[in-house]
Amino acid sequence: MRAIFIHGAGRAGPQAWPAQAGPPWLPQGALPMAREDLAFVERIVPGDDPEVTVPAYAALLGNDPGHVVAHSYGAIAALLLAERHGAATLTLIEPAALSLSATAPATCAHIEVMAAVYELASDVQVSDAEFFRRFSEALGSPAPPLPDEELSGLGAHLRALRPPWSVEVDPAVSTRVPTLVVTGAGEEMYGDVARVLTAHGAQHVEIRGTGHRPQDDERLSALLLQHWSGHSGS
The missing domain is CATH 3.40.50.1820 (Alpha/Beta hydrolase fold, catalytic domain)
Known part of the structure; x- marks a missing residue:
């Protein structure tokens, strides 16, 4: 197994x-x-x-x-x-x-904050690195001090995610x-x-x-x- x-x-x-x-x-x-x-x-x-x-x-x-x-x-x-x-x-x-919990208060509050970030996923004016920074800040944890090329790779992955809700x-x-x-x-x-x-x-x-x-x-x-x-x- x-x-x-x-x-x-x-x-x-x-x-x-x-x-x-x-x-x-x-x-x-x-x-x-x-x-x-x-x-x-x-x-x-x-x-x-x-x-x-x-x-x-x-x-x-x-x-x-x-x-x-x-x-x-x-x-x-x-x-x-x-x-x-x-x-x-x-x-x-x-x-x-x-x-599963989209109507629960804590989940609902999280969705409201993160939905605003996901709306930027298709915005070509927002770079991948900037998207990662905004994603991290919305979660309450500032982006790590990495070079933009590394942040870009992380951002490209995150902006391709389907919102979990x-x-x-x-x-x-x-x-x-x-x-x-x-x-x-x-x-x-x-x-x-x-x-x-x-x-x-x-x-x-x-x-x-x-x-x-x-x-x-x-x-x-x-x-x-x-x-x-x-x-x-x-």
């Missing part, structure tokens, strides 16, 4: 999962899988279009539904993958499946597939998504103090092992 790790809108591949892709954390014999069965997927296309990524992830898993772990924007593709192709388990970390996903997937939702107890909008999914059978765990990247905390790895072990026969 394989496990795939789907990145968010930022880092991709093993760099998005340093605690899981780095020094071995999977105890020998703990699960019916080896280190080579863990796949940390690289970015497939700028914008992470689910219509492109989901079939690619399904091909990576093959006939075995496997375990699916996803962070932030990647949770959208993970939910669609589980809906269309099945999964042994889902683990959604700070899931940005905002279509515009991609419809089915929360009932959590009724059929054992689902663990992990949040860092920071941005309330991710808690909004978690509450919708728990209403459909998901388990929600907060790892306080981890911000938007609970996967960098060793407690996340322990949760993964527990979640997978409990459903290794699914």
Whole structure:
């Protein structure tokens, strides 16, 4: 059985999962899988279009539904993958499946702020670097002091993203597939998504103090092992 790790809108591949892709954390014999069965997927296309990524992830898993772990924007593709192709388990970390909670106050406030940024995506007067700066500022975290060419690459990717609230996903997937939702107890909008999914059978765990990247905390790895072990026969 394989496990795939789907990145968010930022880092991709093993760099998005340093605690899981780095020094071995999977105890020998703990699960019916080896280190080579863990796949940390690289970015497939700028914008992470689910219509492109989901079939690619399904091909990576093959006939075995496997375990699916996803962070932030990647949770959208993970939910669609589980809906269309099945999964042994889902683990959604700070899931940005905002279509599920678009009417909740915190999510609604976030959408209002970010929608103004996404409106600039088609504005040729706004450079990719400037788009990245505005995107970062809207999230409350100023852009890092990088050269414009690096910011341009990041901006080109972000402006190609479909707004996360515009991609419809089915929360009932959590009724059929054992689902663990992990949040860092920071941005309330991710808690909004978690509450919708728990209403459909998901388990929600907060790892306080981890911000938007609970996967960098060793407690996340322990949760993964527990979640997978409990459903290794699914």
